[in-house]
Amino acid sequence: MAERAHEHYDVLIAGAGPAGLAAARTAASHGARVCLIDAQVQPGGQVWRHDIASPLPRAARRVIDSLSNRIDFLAQTQVLMAQERSLLVDGPQGARRLSYGALVLATGARELLLPFPGWTLPGVTGAGGAQALAKQGWPMTGKRVLVAGSGPLLLAAAATLRAHGARVLGILEQASQGAVLGFAASLVRWPGKAAQALALRARLLGIPYRTGTLVRAALGEDRLRTVEIEGPRGVERIECDHLAVGYGLVPNVELAQLLGCQLLRTGAHAQVAVDESLRTSVEHVYAAGEVCGIGGRDTALIEGEMAGHHAVGASVAAAALQSHRRHARAFAERLRQSFALRPRVHALAVEETLICRCEDVPLSALQGFTSLREAKLATRCGMGACQGRICGTALAELGVFPTGGHDDDGRRPPLFPIRLATLAESFSIDSQGVHS
Ligand SMILES: Cc1cc2nc3c(=O)[nH]c(=O)nc-3n(C[C@H](O)[C@H](O)[C@H](O)COP(=O)(O)OP(=O)(O)OC[C@H]3O[C@@H](n4cnc5c(N)ncnc54)[C@H](O)[C@@H]3O)c2cc1C
Structure with a gap:
């Protein structure tokens, strides 16, 4: 693929785990021009992370090998910012702006560390x-x-x-x-x-x-x-x-938040709210897999396929998968109930325990604040390299603040710490033409 700073795709997919891979191959099977981006070196997401000691499972190989030449895969590429129908991404080739007809969020989940x-x-x-x-x-x-x-x-x-x-x-x-x-x-x-x-x-x-x-x-x-x-x-x-x-998994909703998608709270954590067609509240933006709630690999594959159909307007093909999706999601609900955390888990940290490990903020320093936002401004909790992904999530789970632990006022760009050079590049990109 020629490297261009501003490129247009029919379908852009963020996240190359099972959901993103299934969405990509499905959208491409309809003839769409597809781009799949992921922060990792190789596609596969969390469950199909490449193992130096053993080959990928057959199911993973099948999905990954089926990526066709209609799909551009951008590895080691992070989404930094979102604008009207486009994302600013940063990868080995530098900053690029990718505009889209439809966007599928398949950013998966991360571990809950307490x-x-x-x-x-x-x-x-x-x-x-x-x-x-x-x-x-x-x-x-x-x-x-x-x-x-x-x-x-x-x-x-x-x-x-x-x-x-x-x-x-x-x-x-x-x-x-x-x-x-x-x-x-x-x-x-x-x-x-x-x-x-x-x-x-x-x-x-x-x-x-x-x-x-x-x-x-x-x-x-x-x-x-x-x-x-x-x-x-x-x-x-x-x-x-x-x-x-x-202690289980929590959805990676930050990109969805940045785009302004409505979130749904299940207990202490949020997931992206979608309708039966996996549409988010933002036009042309779909979501699939664990970003819509922890559901396991099979749910991610089914929803990815459905989102791939919907993204190109093939809603009849997607509807045929609806009952499989419901069955898979019922498993997810069973899982959630069975492994609900006991209150004792929330009471393990003591005053000196570091909560924000990026900025060395102990639990005692967070007493007396009513929200994460307030605590952040006064203590730098959540302002380090992980941008609150670990401590903010833990604080929400522990219920430390009366208002909950989340920044409900939305996410501000960039999603990840960004090089000044990348920021400078992003300004010059907008003056260049779009390629498709
Ligand atoms: C650490 C971990 C280990 C796991 N191990 C197993 C296991 O061994 N067996 C099992 O059955 N299940 C495992 N799971 C659960 C498994 O991940 C899910 O069941 C399933 O893979 C979800 O698929 P997904 O496509 O929704 O998301 P994921 O597989 O999580 O894929 C999401 C992808 O999006 C990418 N991404 C996220 N945000 C961005 C961004 N802003 N820019 C670019 N890329 C982004 C990530 O790099 C990731 O590759 C694990 C989960 C985690 C968090």
Whole structure:
């Protein structure tokens, strides 16, 4: 593809996970000119992140290989700003403006990381974070790893870590035994999921899975040495080299917010509100996959395909998938109920616990503010490199502020910290012509 600073596409898709990939190949199958962008090096999103030690699963290969020459894939490319029917993006080729006939938001989800004493020690990461590190080659061989938090991602992370040579000492699930057994029994409605769960359990044979158990503290001077846990057996200490702890997923709604799309709150977190046709509240903008609510890979694939049809006006083809979508979303709802966080999880951080790790802001510094916005102005909480993606989300979950933890006054551009050179480039782009 010739590198141009301003390009027009029939369909532009942000995010190349299962939802974005399915949307791209579907829209292209109708003859549309499609562009797919992703911040990662390769397409696949979170679940199909490339693993240096093993080939991609067949299902992933099938979807990725089906990307045709009608699709431009822009890797390592971030969306920075949104304007009328166009996005300003920054990637290896510099800043570019991409205008579109229709935009599909498929920006997925990130891990919910919650603060507890010691969570910033070297050797402590998210569960999905540890999985991603292992897949990218971070040495795990022989390391004693404890996996903790909540939800099925713990099993997937533990299986990956074991495959990379880690000694997984145990999986600690905060949900009660009753909740987990109830969830397992309900899988008869989703035989594909039941098969996936059984296959995962087989890969985890011999690893203790303890319910109703959570991490109270990570201990060590310079790095993690010991983990303190609590559960039905009381408080225990376990020596380990790595703690991988994650409390489920939250949708990446920041780009949708920037575009002015209406959000829907489910508990402490927001997802993009869509109608039956996956239309957002902003004209010509659709959304699919986990950005519309945590739903797993199958939901993302179905919604991506539907959004790809809708984006080119093929609504009859999309309607045929509606019942599959409802069935897949019902699974998501079951998942959400089964792994709801217990109040104890919200009470682990103490006064000295750092909440904003980018700007070193402890919990004690956030007392007395009524909103994240107020706290941000006074303490710099949420003003670091992650732009509040970790601490803002955690604060919303913990319910620290009476008004909730979110910046409900919308997102201001840029979405990510930006180089001054990129900003300068963006001004000159607008004076150039559009190519299509
Ligand atoms: C860390 C992690 C690990 C996971 N591991 C597993 C697993 O092992 N097994 C499993 O079944 N499920 C796993 N999941 C859940 C899985 O991600 C989802 O079920 C499914 O992949 C959702 O697909 P999606 O296309 O909606 O989003 P995702 O797969 O999350 O893809 C979204 C993509 O959008 C890109 N993106 C987001 N914002 C921007 C932006 N502003 N600019 C450019 N690109 C952007 C991201 O880089 C990402 O590639 C994991 C989730 C996470 C967060």
